Amino acid sequence: MTELAALDYIVIAVLSLSGIIALIRGLTREVLSIIGWIAAFYGALFALPLLRDFVRGVISPDWIADGVILVVVFVAILIGFGLASKAFTDKLKKSPIGLLDRVLGLAFGIARGIVIVSFAYLILLLLLPPDDHPDWVREAKSTPVLKSATAILVRIIPFDNLSDRVPDIDDLMKTNTLKNVIDDNLPTLPSDIKENISGKLSDKEDSSGYNDKTRDLLDALIEETTE
Template sequence: MITLFDGVLIGLMLVSGLLAMIRGFSREVLSVASWVVAALAALYFYKSLSPFAYNYTKSISDSQTVADIAAAAGIFIIALIVVSVITMKIADFIVDSKIGPLDRTLGFVFGAVRGALLVVVGLLFFNWLVPENQPGWVANAKSKPMLESIGEGLVELLPDDPEKSIIDRLKPQDGAGEEEETNS
């Protein structure tokens, strides 16, 4: 039976698809790339800016962590603005070219997939929070088994301990001698 949940899925896919179609595939992809580049810039360069940030943050907090956060946030924002301006110019060139209609069509597909993924992630959280006694409009939705299958596939892609994996990646890699000390 088609339920309200199925309607929300279709509606979200259409809205996301139409918004992405208006912007175009290249702009959507370059927008995501801008955020990734800004995050990487913040990750790799915040330590070099942290001493300068500490001079400004010590009046608020004497914590080096606050200075690190301020440095990372500053780098992220500046990098995002710079990279976004560059990618906007590239995307404008593509949308205004002869491949503009193809770019917009691919944008719609990208947006529809993005909308579906948003519903998949939302359903994962909903199933986690309300594992039993779900409302009928969710439990009986025709799209629910397919979305749960996609969600299970996404969960399988995650590491067993995501928190440890992220922390390990953020730690400096120069501690080769530390491993020998902990093993002895």
């Protein structure tokens, strides 16, 4: 049997842990948990201007007061939403569809684990070229799978906009821009997957609109996969 590298064990551990947690909690609670984090984030941002004047009158300096508002509101919403979702899902687990909810949760957890390790691999590519990766990454049996999963992610999510939102990100990534990472280090996709993703991206563009930079990148990716 071929010996596994350290990266293989890390991938197995992340997927197993994510899957087990989701199996225990169930799909419904996992989804509600994500919604809760999003609600807490936006709730804190919404509460900041409403509470700022009052809290700044009690706490100084101003940046600490703002931080207290964000943290307290975020945690309060997260806890409240979590308690409500737990009460709902506890009843769901005792219902006839409880087992199905757990099985679907397992699938969700594994998929989430794949996304986590794929993002981690993408960050590694941005920081270090493949030739500089340690042996336990380059020789891992899971590396080709990570490349394929990461290739799908970068073709679905418009990562190219990141350099517009984070001004110095290209400097932080040295000379390894996102486009170079996509073009040089990630595999092309099978035509059927490419066409499916391209169709979804077209629907996204019609509904929300991509900028010219994003369209140029997508065109380049599609041309690459057809060569």
